[in-house]
Amino acid sequence: MMPGALHEAAIAAPAIMALAPLAALPFALIWPRGGPAWSALVVATLCAALVVAFAVTPLAPQTLSQHADGAWGFSPTAIVAAPIAGVAVALIALASGAWAQSGQRAPAILYAAFGASAHGWIGALLASDLTLTFAHLQTGWFAACAVCALHGARDRAALSSALRMLQFGALAAALFALGAALFMRSAALDPFSADAAVQTPIGRGGAAGAALMILALCVYAGAAPLHGWTASVYARGGRLTGLLLGVVAPLSALTLAIRIFALGAGAPDGRLIMQIIVGGLGVAGVVWGSIQAIGARDLRRLAAYAAAAQAGCALVGLAAGSVAATAAAMLQLANLAIVALCILGGAAMIEGRATAVAVEGLGRRAPLAGAAIAAGALSLIGAPLTFGFLVRWRLIESALQSGLWWAAGVQIAASLAAVLYAGRVLERLYLRQAQSQLIPRTARRMALTPALAAAIAAVIWLGLDADPVWRAARFAGASLMDGAP
Amino acid sequence: MAATGALGAAILFVFAALWLAFQSDDILKRLIGSVLACAGAACAAQIAGAGALTWPLLLVAASIAALGAPIAKHLRDAYGGDAIAGVAAADEADE
Numbered sequence: 001m002m003p004g005a006l007h008e009a010a011i012a013a014p015a016i017m018a019l020a021p022l023a024a025l026p027f028a029l030i031w032p033r034g035g036p037a038w039s040a041l042v043v044a045t046l047c048a049a050l051v052v053a054f055a056v057t058p059l060a061p062q063t064l065s066q067h068a069d070g071a072w073g074f075s076p077t078a079i080v081a082a083p084i085a086g087v088a089v090a091l092i093a094l095a096s097g098a099w100a101q102s103g104q105r106a107p108a109i110l111y112a113a114f115g116a117s118a119h120g121w122i123g124a125l126l127a128s129d130l131t132l133t134f135a136h137l138q139t140g141w142f143a144a145c146a147v148c149a150l151h152g153a154r155d156r157a158a159l160s161s162a163l164r165m166l167q168f169g170a171l172a173a174a175l176f177a178l179g180a181a182l183f184m185r186s187a188a189l190d191p192f193s194a195d196a197a198v199q200t201p202i203g204r205g206g207a208a209g210a211a212l213m214i215l216a217l218c219v220y221a222g223a224a225p226l227h228g229w230t231a232s233v234y235a236r237g238g239r240l241t242g243l244l245l246g247v248v249a250p251l252s253a254l255t256l257a258i259r260i261f262a263l264g265a266g267a268p269d270g271r272l273i274m275q276i277i278v279g280g281l282g283v284a285g286v287v288w289g290s291i292q293a294i295g296a297r298d299l300r301r302l303a304a305y306a307a308a309a310q311a312g313c314a315l316v317g318l319a320a321g322s323v324a325a326t327a328a329a330m331l332q333l334a335n336l337a338i339v340a341l342c343i344l345g346g347a348a349m350i351e352g353r354a355t356a357v358a359v360e361g362l363g364r365r366a367p368l369a370g371a372a373i374a375a376g377a378l379s380l381i382g383a384p385l386t387f388g389f390l391v392r393w394r395l396i397e398s399a400l401q402s403g404l405w406w407a408a409g410v411q412i413a414a415s416l417a418a419v420l421y422a423g424r425v426l427e428r429l430y431l432r433q434a435q436s437q438l439i440p441r442t443a444r445r446m447a448l449t450p451a452l453a454a455a456i457a458a459v460i461w462l463g464l465d466a467d468p469v470w471r472a473a474r475f476a477g478a479s480l481m482d483g484a485p
Numbered sequence: 486m487a488a489t490g491a492l493g494a495a496i497l498f499v500f501a502a503l504w505l506a507f508q509s510d511d512i513l514k515r516l517i518g519s520v521l522a523c524a525g526a527a528c529a530a531q532i533a534g535a536g537a538l539t540w541p542l543l544l545v546a547a548s549i550a551a552l553g554a555p556i557a558k559h560l561r562d563a564y565g566g567d568a569i570a571g572v573a574a575a576d577e578a579d580e
Contacts, residue, residue, distance in 0.1 A: 131537040138541060142548045149556055156563055159556050163515075166553045167506050170519030173545045174499050174526040181492075181526075181533030 010055035010064070013048075014072035014126045017086045020048035021093070021118035028112035037108035041093045041115050049090035052083045057468070061475040072126040076479035080330045080472050081255040082125045084337055085248050089118040091451035092243045095345065110150050110240070117143035117244055121252040130180055133256065137176070140252070141169045141220060144245055151238030161229070161237040168229040172219035179212030183263075207273045210264030214274075217260070218281060220253035222246075222304065223311035224288035225281075230304035231292075239348040242300060246307060246340040254314055254333050258326060262480035265321055279319030279407070285312025286410050290417035299354035299373070302421060303343045306380055309414055310336045316410045317395040320402035326477035327470065328394035334469060335379060335391045338462075341455040342376030345369075345448055359425065361434025366445070370429050372452040375459040377422035382415045387462035394470075488532055495529035512560055516553040520546045 009016075023044030024037040031037065056064065064074040074082065096106075096114065120140025127133040145165045151158035186206030215226065222230035222245070234242040264274040289309030296302040314332040317325055347354040349369035350362070363370030379388030392415060399407035462469060499522050506518030527542035 131541065134538055135541045138545050138548070142545070142552065145552055149552065152556070152559065156559070159559050163512070163553065163556050163560065166549050166556070167515060167519050169545070170506055170522045170549055171503055173542060174503060174522040177523075177526040177530050177535070177538050177542050178496060178499060180538055181530045181535040184535045185492075185533040 006055045009051050010059050013051050013056045014074060014078075014082070016051050017048050017082060018072050018119060018123040018126055020044040020086075021089055021115035021122070024108070024111040024115040028108035032108055034106040034108050034111055037111040038093075038097055038106075041111050042090075042097065045086075045090035045093045045115075045118070049087045052086050056083055061472045065475075065479070071128060071132060072123065073128055074126065075128075075259065076476040077255045077259045077330070078125045079476055080334060080469065081251050082122065084334055085122050085125060085251050087454070088247045088251075088337060088341060089122065091341070091454055092240070092247065093118075095243070095348065095448045095451045096240050097447045107150070110147060113143045113146040113150065114240055114244060117141075117147060118248060119143075121244075121248045125252045125255055130184075134176060134180065137220065137253070137256075138169075138173060140249065141165070141172070144241060144249070145169065147244065148233060148237040148241040151241065155236060155238075157232070157236035158238055158241075161233045161241075164229045164232060165237075168219055168226075172216040174216075175212050175219070176216035179209040179214075179216060182206065182209030182212065184209075204270075204273070207264050207270035210260050210270065210274065211277045213260050214257045214264075214278065214281075217253040217257040218285075218311070218315075221250040221257070221311050222308055223250075223254070223281065223315065224285040224292075224305075224308035227285075227289070227304065227308040230308065231296075231301045234300040234304040234344065235298050235353070239344075242303075242344050243341070243348065246303060246344045247337050250307060250311060250340070251333055251337040254311060254336075255330070257315075258318060258329060258333075259480065261318055261321075262326070265481070271321065275319050275321055278315050282312045282315030282317075282319060283410055285309060285315060286414045286417075287312075290414060290421075293421040294417065296421070297356050299347045299350075299356075299359050299425065300344065302425065303340060303347065306343075306418070306421065307336060307340055309417065310339065310380065313392075313395060313411055313414050316407050317398060320399055320404050320407060321481065322398060322402050323474070323477040323481050324394070324398040324401060326481050327473035328391065328398045330473040330476055331391045331394055331466070331469065334462075335387050338387060338455055338458045339376040339379050341451060342372045342379070342459065345451050345455060346373035346376070349444060349448055356428060359428045360432040361429075363429040365434055368445070368449060368452050372456055374426055374429055375456045377425045379459050379463075380418045380422045382418070385460065385463045387459050387466065390463060390466050492529055492532045495525055495532055499525040499529060512557045516549065516557055519549050519553070523549065 024041035027037040027040045061079045064079055065076055117140050120136045120143060123136035124133050127136050145162050148158055149162035183206045186203045219226045261274055261278055264270040286309050289305050289312055293302050293305035296305055314329045318329040346369040349366050350358050379386040382388040382392035395411050396408045502518045502521035502525055506515050506522060509515050523542050523546035527539045530538040
């Protein structure tokens with residue numbers, strides 16, 4: 001039996017998780033130096049992560065979703081994604097200290113913007129109505145733009161990346177708002193409200209609105225072919241921006257996309273339209289992302305294209321529209337976040353650009369970074385004993401159960417393509433002579449160690465036993481796709 | 486019927502502004518296109534009865550203008566009037 005205090009903490013966890021990253025803001029207003037703001041950010045986000053670990057995780061998914069009231073709460077989809085996002089934000093916040101301690105002092109405003117962005121992405125996952133969700137998405141996106149632009153002080157290319165983010169942000173905001181407007185005009189209710197759980201006829205206009213919202217969320221997630229901003233932002237927008245937008249943003253945006261898919265598919269006319277749109281986007285994403293990843297020469301760009309392909313795998317899996325397919329798609333999102341933390345975290349150890357030459361021999365120069373990138377690469381391929389293997393298995397199994405042979409074929413093709421690009425990374429890490437003898441600075445190694453160690457442990461542990469995550473994902477799938485096979 | 490027509494016009498306006506935001510050769514026109522797209526979407530939301538989204542969208546438009554103006558100034562200082570071509574060349578060099 002859970003003690004009362006822990007139970008209370010679990011019930012308050014959504015608010016704690018959403019508000020904790022904002023702790024840096026008051027410190028940034030008082031002190032322009034980064035130290036106090038960073039300390040506040042780290043302490044607050046780590047405390048929130050501890051609440052998740054000790055109070056939320058032991059509870060059954062049903063218990064958490066029963067308390068989904070107020071501004072923030074655990075919806076069925078957030079049960080899987082929110083704890084992962086919260087822990088990832090804490091680890092990235094901790095790692096971000098490396099920049100303050102390595103002679104390149106970061107201003108407090110950088111940590112405040114990072115915290116605001118993290119608040120936006122986590123808040124969007126937990127928000128209880130559409131307007132709050134939209135507001136949080138915009139906070140997450142534009143604060144991330146600010147983080148990217150602040151890196152422009154060191155590298156002008158970050159400014160062009162930030163400009164590109166602004167353009168794509170406008171596209172996504174407009175699409176999301178148009179979609180929401182069409183949906184609400186058709187259904188006359190807020191799609192995220194409790195009433196929306198009751199099957200409501202939304203017609204074709206509502207389904208079109210849901211499709212527009214999913215397109216907008218694909219922009220935020222960097223899912224191909226709407227990923228025009230990702231490569232330049234990951235590669236030149238600064239390590240912090242890359243980690244934030246590579247790990248937390250896709251998890252949050254695509255989890256919302258799953259929720260909206262379920263709403264659209266619940267409509268009498270909506271199911272087929274949603275399946276065609278999501279399946280089409282997914283196939284385009286897998287093909288486009290995989291081809292670009294095979295041609296990429298920079299590790300961070302490769303991570304961006306591989307993430308686009310992996311997001312495509314989640315959408316293809318979702319297209320089956322069954323409970324098992326929805327659960328498998330949610331597992332794929334968790335895998336996407338963990339793989340991004342492995343690869344982008346490992347790349348953050350590299351001084352300067354993460355070119356192919358810089359990666360050569362990294363496994364010997366920086367063993368932990370090498371191991372993290374290798375774990376991420378193996379999980380991308382879907383190698384046995386990694387989380388990626390189990391996720392791929394579930395995706396293929398659910399596609400075959402629904403009779404979608406083409407979807408199973410796309411998942412296998414994505415794995416084969418990953419063998420090409422991720423295999424090349426593994427070869428450069430361990431089988432090539434190092435062209436550069438640069439060893440990561442001690443401060444950077446220490447700051448990144450918790451994030452990398454946790455990411456490697458997650459890839460292996462979830463590869464051996466993913467039952468708790470799978471149970472939560474099954475509950476989410478069953479809640480969303482009520483009546484589906 | 487009139488509301489449906491107005492909604493259609495607002496949606497067309499949004500897509501025209503997005504075309505400007507992604508196709509223009511001028512960095513300022515791109516920014517203006519982005520701002521107009523959000524403003525148009527705010528109108529569409531209001532017409533469609535999703536008025537709660539109007540103010541957040543107008544705030545988004547203001548954020549794009551506030552964040553984009555100094556970035557555009559820096560890029561124009563660096564690359565001159567041909568900033569878009571300069572940025573594209575820098576990106577190609579990265580590939």
